[in-house]
Amino acid sequence: QNLKVGNSLVPGYFRGRSLPQEATDDLMEAARSRAAMRAAADPESEALVLRRAALASESASRRGFAASAIGAESLADTKQFVWDAEFPEVFDRSLPVDQRGFAVVLGNPPWIGFQGDVVARKYLEGAYATAVGRFDIYVPFMELAGELTREGGLVGLITPSNYFLRDYGTSIRSRLKERSSVLEIVDYGSQQLFHGATNYPAITVWKQALPMPDHLLAYRRGSDLAGQPYAQRELDDEGWVFWTQPETELVNHVTALSSISSLGSICRSADGVSLLAEGVVTGQNDVFLLTRARSAELNLEPDLLRPCVKGADVTKWATAEPNRLLIYPYANGRVLTEEELAAYPRVEEWLRERRGVQSAHGGLAGRRWFDDSSKRWYELWNQRSEALLGFRKLITSEIEAEPGFAIVGADVAFTDSVTSATPAPDSGVCVDYLAGVLNSRLMALLHTRFSVPKANGYLVFRPSFLEKLPIRRLDLGSESQKLLHDRVLESVREAASAVEARRHLSTDFRTWTRDFTTTDRSLASELNRFGTAARTNLTMASGRLRALTTRRDGSDLIVGGIVAVAGIQSSGAAEELDLLRLRLPEPLASFLEDYLPTATSYVGPASGRRTLAARAAEVLIPNMNLNEMGAAVSRHQLELAKHGEATARLELAEASLDDAVASIYELKDDMRRAASSFVPPARRSLDRAT
Numbered sequence: 001q002n003l004k005v006g007n008s009l010v011p012g013y014f015r016g017r018s019l020p021q022e023a024t025d026d027l028m029e030a031a032r033s034r035a036a037m038r039a040a041a042d043p044e045s046e047a048l049v050l051r052r053a054a055l056a057s058e059s060a061s062r063r064g065f066a067a068s069a070i071g072a073e074s075l076a077d078t079k080q081f082v083w084d085a086e087f088p089e090v091f092d093r094s095l096p097v098d099q100r101g102f103a104v105v106l107g108n109p110p111w112i113g114f115q116g117d118v119v120a121r122k123y124l125e126g127a128y129a130t131a132v133g134r135f136d137i138y139v140p141f142m143e144l145a146g147e148l149t150r151e152g153g154l155v156g157l158i159t160p161s162n163y164f165l166r167d168y169g170t171s172i173r174s175r176l177k178e179r180s181s182v183l184e185i186v187d188y189g190s191q192q193l194f195h196g197a198t199n200y201p202a203i204t205v206w207k208q209a210l211p212m213p214d215h216l217l218a219y220r221r222g223s224d225l226a227g228q229p230y231a232q233r234e235l236d237d238e239g240w241v242f243w244t245q246p247e248t249e250l251v252n253h254v255t256a257l258s259s260i261s262s263l264g265s266i267c268r269s270a271d272g273v274s275l276l277a278e279g280v281v282t283g284q285n286d287v288f289l290l291t292r293a294r295s296a297e298l299n300l301e302p303d304l305l306r307p308c309v310k311g312a313d314v315t316k317w318a319t320a321e322p323n324r325l326l327i328y329p330y331a332n333g334r335v336l337t338e339e340e341l342a343a344y345p346r347v348e349e350w351l352r353e354r355r356g357v358q359s360a361h362g363g364l365a366g367r368r369w370f371d372d373s374s375k376r377w378y379e380l381w382n383q384r385s386e387a388l389l390g391f392r393k394l395i396t397s398e399i400e401a402e403p404g405f406a407i408v409g410a411d412v413a414f415t416d417s418v419t420s421a422t423p424a425p426d427s428g429v430c431v432d433y434l435a436g437v438l439n440s441r442l443m444a445l446l447h448t449r450f451s452v453p454k455a456n457g458y459l460v461f462r463p464s465f466l467e468k469l470p471i472r473r474l475d476l477g478s479e480s481q482k483l484l485h486d487r488v489l490e491s492v493r494e495a496a497s498a499v500e501a502r503r504h505l506s507t508d509f510r511t512w513t514r515d516f517t518t519t520d521r522s523l524a525s526e527l528n529r530f531g532t533a534a535r536t537n538l539t540m541a542s543g544r545l546r547a548l549t550t551r552r553d554g555s556d557l558i559v560g561g562i563v564a565v566a567g568i569q570s571s572g573a574a575e576e577l578d579l580l581r582l583r584l585p586e587p588l589a590s591f592l593e594d595y596l597p598t599a600t601s602y603v604g605p606a607s608g609r610r611t612l613a614a615r616a617a618e619v620l621i622p623n624m625n626l627n628e629m630g631a632a633v634s635r636h637q638l639e640l641a642k643h644g645e646a647t648a649r650l651e652l653a654e655a656s657l658d659d660a661v662a663s664i665y666e667l668k669d670d671m672r673r674a675a676s677s678f679v680p681p682a683r684r685s686l687d688r689a690t
Contacts (some may be wrong), residue, residue, distance in 0.1 A: 008081040009124065009140055083148065101150035101208075108158045109141035111199060130175060133168040136160065142172050142204075146180065149208040155180075161187055161202035165239040165452050167464060177235050181207040182217040187242065189222060189457070200452065238468070241449045250671050251446070254470050257666060264467030266427045266434070273387050275422035276463045278398070279414035280308075280326065283370055283381030286362035287354045288327045289415070295325045301344040304329060306389065309408070311397035311417030316404035316439065317650075318496040319395070320503060326413045327351070333386050335379055351378045382416070389413060392431050393422035394438065396461045402680045403447060403461070405438045407431055407496070419461050428473050436488035439495075439654075440661040442675040443469055459680065472664055484664050491657035498650035505643045549576060550593045557582045557589050 084091045091100055124131040128140035138159045145155045163169030164187075176182055186203040193201050211232050218227040219242045230242065243251060254260065267276035282288040289308060290298070308326035313319060327347060329336045341348050355377060357363020364370075370381060394405045395418050405421065414420060421438065423429040437443060450468050451459040474481040549560040559580045582589070662672045 008083075009128075009137075009144060010081065098151040101153060102148055103150060103153045105145045105149050105153070105155045106157070107141070107145060109138045109145075111136060111138050111160055130171040132171050135168040136162070139163060139168065139172050143175065146175070146206075146208055151208060153208045154183075154205065155208060156203065156205040158201055158203045161189070161200050162452050164202070165241070165450070165465065169239075170237070173235070173240060174237060176204075176206060177211075177232060177237075179210065181209050181211040181215050182232055183207055184218045184220070184227070185242075186220045187222070239450075243449060246670075246674060247445070247449065250667075250674065253667070253671065254442075254446075254665055257472060259473040259475070260470045261427075261473060262467055263421065263438075263469040263471050264463070266423050266429050266471050266473075267421055267467075269387065269424040270426055273385055274463070275388065275391065275393070275420070275424060276467055277384055277388055277420055278463065279416045279418045279420065280328075280380055280384050281382040281416045282326070283367065283379075284354075284359060284362070284364055285415075287351065287364060288380060289324055290327070292323055292325055298346060298350055300325075300327070300347050300350065304344050304347050306411060306413040307409075308413040308415065309395065309418060310415045311399065314395055314397045314404060314406055314418060315499060315503070316402075317406055317435075317492070318499040318503070319406040319408055322412060328380070328383070328389075328413065329378055330383055330386055335376055335383075338376070338378075341378060348378075388420055388422070391422045391425075393420050394431060394435055395420050398461050399458050400461055401458055403439050403444050405435050407435055407492075419463060419466065421466065429471065430489075432489045432492050433474075433485060434471065436492045436657050437471055437661055437664075438469070439492075439657070440675075441658050441678050442661050442665060442667070444680055445675055445678040446470070448680055457680065474664065481664075484660050487660040488657060488664075491653045491660065494653035495650055495657070498646045498653060501646040502643055502650070505639050505646065507640055507643050548579075552593065553581070555583060557584060557593055 084093070090102060093100070121131070124135075124137070124140050128143050130143045131140045138157075142157060142159065142163075145157060149155050163172055182204065184203070184205045188201045193199075213233060215232045216229040217232050219230050220227040228242070228244065264274070264276055268274050290300075295305060304327055305325040306328045307322040308324045309319060309322045310324070313322065313324075327350075329341060329347075331340075341351075351364070354363045356365060358366045360366065364377065375381075389412075390410055392410050393408060393412075395408055395412075395414055396403065396405045398417055398419050421434065423431060423434050446469060447459060447461075447465070451461070451465045474485045476482050476485060547562040549562065551558050551560070558578055559582060560576050561579045562574050563577050658676050662675060667675060
């Protein structure tokens with residue numbers, strides 16, 4: 001009756017914590033009441049002792065547990081779960097420590113992400129050693145599960161696998177590695193086990209006992225029953241990456257090479273600024289991130305504008321000219337003052353106009369989280385380092401199927417859906433060389449293990465995962481290394497050139513038939529409308545149509561008819577009537593003006609059984625299909641040929657690059673084959689779909 005999501009964390013259970021005597025007395029009273037409840041003969045007696053137990057538990061929490069953290073007043077709305085009182089026979093403090101607690105704890109604790117707040121985060125941060133940073137609530141649950149388990153007992157939990165690599169998982173990883181014997185980890189990666197929810201589950205089973213020096217845990221991927229042994233003592237404090245044996249040999253080989261540096265160190269400037277970074281967070285894209293057309297319409301001063309890309313804009317090797325501009329009110333490492341902003345009157349006018357509009361409607365008002373900060377009203381929420389705008393750099397979308405870095409100019413800004421990697425000026429590594437290494441299959445293989453999983457096997461390209469990648473610096477004074485360096489640069493240039501060539505080509509046949517198809521549909525619609533009107537007008541004239549005529553009246557097309565008047569037998573006795581006035585777009589109007597009279601000319605009584613629209617469609621549309629479709633097919637085939645040539649160039653460039661990178665990292669034959677044949681899981685899925 002006392003369980004709900006998250007409340008079993010409060011006040012928690014903390015083995016060995018000393019309590020005030022009053023709290024100990026309360027717990028003893030609660031335990032007696034709980035025991036009496038179990039022996040109660042009727043509901044009324046049970047309710048009475050349950051109430052006594054609840055009061056005693058609350059009192060113990062106020063005097064002991066909660067007071068040691070942040071104070072009971074902060075937990076006024078929390079229905080606390082006092083484990084000592086709920087399970088007195090399990091947590092009897094008179095028992096030896098090694099007998100106190102459950103023999104087995106199994107669970108599927110809540111996964112709610114950083115934003116979830118079913119229990120006051122401030123309390124959890126004070127009460128649980130693992131509740132640090134942007135933690136998910138399942139992490140303190142993992143700590144609590146261990147505390148509730150007796151020495152030598154077993155714990156099995158299904159949680160997100162994110163704690164393997166995320167920064168917030170550092171404490172729980174350390175706790176498991178140092179204080180328990182991890183028996184088995186089953187990692188389901190991006191396999192979705194729970195219907196209707198996107199998550200990345202793993203089962204962790206451990207024994208609540210210090211690990212032996214040679215203790216091995218079993219790691220399994222999904223339903224693979226074989227598993228692979230790992231020495232627990234070798235789990236990396238920076239993150240748990242589980243390699244297969246061939247992968248382990250490859251990683252050990254690469255990291256043992258001379259002149260190997262992490263990407264994080266290569267992208268750190270002499271003054272400590274990291275050039276491996278996520279992009280700006282505007283706080284309101286509708287205000288600060290505008291299309292070039294909208295910016296021109298507002299006539300904004302260009303000095304405060306930066307070309308800006310979002311993740312969806314990034315194309316591997318070569319990204320198109322950004323179509324968005326970012327208003328960036330900063331200079332010389334600081335925000336502009338209002339006086340300085342006034343020097344850009346049109347930008348200032350735009351920002352002040354949006355200041356009075358609610359954020360829900362694309363304005364700056366009503367952002368309480370922003371208003372409570374120390375920022376000026378016209379600032380970005382996170383402008384990042386201005387140094388990121390000072391260099392030619394690499395960018396990639398933060399979520400991708402495979403490495404997809406592209407080189408952009410120094411002035412290009414980027415949003416938080418993009419990650420930038422720029423080698424520091426004193427790193428001895430140039431941007432083009434780094435682009436080649438990072439886009440190689442070798443780095444794709446390594447990053448697949450460094451990244452946390454995303455749906456459908458996609459990878460995360462954020463600084464915290466990229467910074468570990470091993471980059472080899474080359475000695476350009478060595479002729480052999482200089483040749484490899486130049487080969488990488490040539491491959492990068494050729495790949496970028498091929499991508500640029502493909503950017504302006506279309507393999508979609510609909511591109512070449514779209515105008516024709518629209519015209520076709522418009523023509524059929526107009527002819528049907530014309531047929532209905534013509535029949536009506538002919539009926540009113542009591543005549544028969546002999547031929548059609550067309551003429552222009554301003555922008556209108558007048559369709560007329562030569563009509564034989566009823567009762568006059570002579571073929572010459574006819575008059576011209578206006579049957580329909582059409583207002584059509586070009587080139588349809590000119591087309592009908594030229595061809596309608598001929599194509600629908602009256603050819604005898606037998607044709608009278610067919611509608612005018614059907615007759616026109618029969619003659620016009622097949623001719624139009626042949627002409628227009630023939631030209632469309634020719635254009636399409638030419639584009640396909642050009643696209644194929646560019647694709648072949650790209651594939652050759654990437655193959656040459658992978659071979660050069662394999663030589664740079666001195667890969668043995670088996671390692672070279674493994675790297676060159678590796679395709680990331682999401683890429684395989686996309687290729688199958690294509």
